Amino acid sequence: MDIRSKALTKSIWVFHMSVGSCNNCDIEILDCFTPRHDIERFGIQLIGSVRHADALLITGAMNKKAIVRMKKVYEQTAKPCVVVACGICACSQHMFRDSYNVGEPLDKILPVDLYIPGCPPKPEAIISGILQLVNKMKKGK
Amino acid sequence: MKTIFYLLIFPGFLFSLTVGLLAGWLDRKLTARLQWRVGPPWYQNFMDILKLLGKETIVPEGSKLVFLLSPYLGLASVVLVTASLGRSIISPLDSFSGDLIVFLYLLIIPAIAVIIGASSSRNPLASVGASREMKLILAYELPLILCVIAVVLKCKGALQIGQVIQYQLLYGSIAFSLSGALAFIVAIFCIQAKLGIGLFDIAEADQEIMGGTLIEYSGLPLAIFKLTKAVMLYVLPVFIIVLFLGRDLTPIFIIAKYLMLLLIIILIKNTNPRLRIDQALKFFWRIPTVLAGIAVILASFGL
Numbered sequence: 001m002d003i004r005s006k007a008l009t010k011s012i013w014v015f016h017m018s019v020g021s022c023n024n025c026d027i028e029i030l031d032c033f034t035p036r037h038d039i040e041r042f043g044i045q046l047i048g049s050v051r052h053a054d055a056l057l058i059t060g061a062m063n064k065k066a067i068v069r070m071k072k073v074y075e076q077t078a079k080p081c082v083v084v085a086c087g088i089c090a091c092s093q094h095m096f097r098d099s100y101n102v103g104e105p106l107d108k109i110l111p112v113d114l115y116i117p118g119c120p121p122k123p124e125a126i127i128s129g130i131l132q133l134v135n136k137m138k139k140g141k
Numbered sequence: 142m143k144t145i146f147y148l149l150i151f152p153g154f155l156f157s158l159t160v161g162l163l164a165g166w167l168d169r170k171l172t173a174r175l176q177w178r179v180g181p182p183w184y185q186n187f188m189d190i191l192k193l194l195g196k197e198t199i200v201p202e203g204s205k206l207v208f209l210l211s212p213y214l215g216l217a218s219v220v221l222v223t224a225s226l227g228r229s230i231i232s233p234l235d236s237f238s239g240d241l242i243v244f245l246y247l248l249i250i251p252a253i254a255v256i257i258g259a260s261s262s263r264n265p266l267a268s269v270g271a272s273r274e275m276k277l278i279l280a281y282e283l284p285l286i287l288c289v290i291a292v293v294l295k296c297k298g299a300l301q302i303g304q305v306i307q308y309q310l311l312y313g314s315i316a317f318s319l320s321g322a323l324a325f326i327v328a329i330f331c332i333q334a335k336l337g338i339g340l341f342d343i344a345e346a347d348q349e350i351m352g353g354t355l356i357e358y359s360g361l362p363l364a365i366f367k368l369t370k371a372v373m374l375y376v377l378p379v380f381i382i383v384l385f386l387g388r389d390l391t392p393i394f395i396i397a398k399y400l401m402l403l404l405i406i407i408l409i410k411n412t413n414p415r416l417r418i419d420q421a422l423k424f425f426w427r428i429p430t431v432l433a434g435i436a437v438i439l440a441s442f443g444l
């Protein structure tokens with residue numbers, strides 16, 4: 001494995017995007033950065049601009065209006081960038097599947113690299129998911 | 142040959158970059174410990190830079206050449222400062238007369254590079270950041286220059302780093318005189334605003350204008366901006382140390398003084414919330430400018 005992809009696994013900057021979530025997933029994501037869980041020890045940071053992102057953390061049930069924006073945001077990221085579906089809504093649209101205002105599921109729109117199920121997922125689950133992705137990247141690339 | 146070595150390796154680029162990135166790590170680690178967290182490992186900032194080198198660079202519509210070149214402008218000017226400041230610490234007689242003024246100018250250029258780059262990206266949030274950066278320069282530059290004038294008056298009109306160091310060797314550090322102490326306190330606030338951390342993280346404000354001036358940057362140019370920040374974190378405290386605490390400039394004392402100054406900056410950063418831009422402007426033009434003015438008056442009487 002070359003040094004660049006090693007550096008990528010050691011320093012993941014996350015851009016968080018809500019595509020019609022109920023806001024619980026977003027709160028649990030913020031919990032990962034609190035003293036108890038402290039995800040910064042793995043070099044993971046929440047950043048403000050999509051241009052800096054290495055991972056797109058997507059929460060919510062694919063609201064039809066938000067899908068257009070989400071595609072735009074994905075096109076604006078600097079590649080390589082992984083897509084993480086956080087919460088059962090983003091994974092499989094949950095109980096909103098037949099709702100009038102949701103579009104296609106996330107993995108039909110963007111290439112998803114990691115699914116973190118749970119409603120909302122615990123911070124521990126999010127951390128373990130991200131570490132599994134890091135391990136996969138270490139072996140795969 | 143020698144000049145290139147000074148510029149690129151020892152007191153210049155590579156050395157200052159390593160120290161700056163390590164100091165940046167110290168900042169993150171101490172912040173984490175103060176918040177009862179664990180914090181990142183020591184190589185974290187190096188990894189961030191390496192990762193940014195491997196990422197795609199996106200160039201937005203607008204003037205592309207200016208957008209891509211402005212990061213190098215900032216980095217080149219701070220590297221120049223580190224090289225010649227380092228040389229004058231090692232052998233004070235090597236410095237040229239008037240270098241104090243040159244340093245003051247060169248240290249503004251990184252902020253100007255940020256403004257040029259942000260404006261050329263045509264992003265509304267970046268232009269908000271750029272205008273804030275501009276106001277911040279107006280706010281902190283006056284007290285900082287007054288501080289340097291106080292030092293110059295104290296050293297009987299020496300405009301040369303070498304002479305400032307020699308004066309302090311003979312008569313003791315400037316920070317221990319009345320005017321020097323006032324100017325030193327003001328200078329600590331000014332370098333925080335120059336670094337844009339803590340109280341004065343106004344132009345970049347991640348939580349509010351999404352990275353502000355850096356919003357459109359990705360990949361290599363972003364890495365260059367981060368490196369410029371790291372080198373600034375090394376060179377500004379050293380500049381202050383040379384001006385105010387320059388009695389003992391043996392390596393061990395420089396390291397001790399640098400760490401002490403860094404600790405003060407980090408503690409101020411962690412115990413104070415960020416100011417609004419108008420508050421920052423008011424703060425700088427009221428307290429530090431008046432204090433620095435008093436310091437200049439006291440220095441002209443030799444106190």
Ligand code: SF4
Pocket residue numbers: 020021022023024025059060061086087088089090094118119120121
């Ligand atoms: S997965 Fe649950 S908590 Fe998360 S957005 Fe959907 S409904 Fe809300």
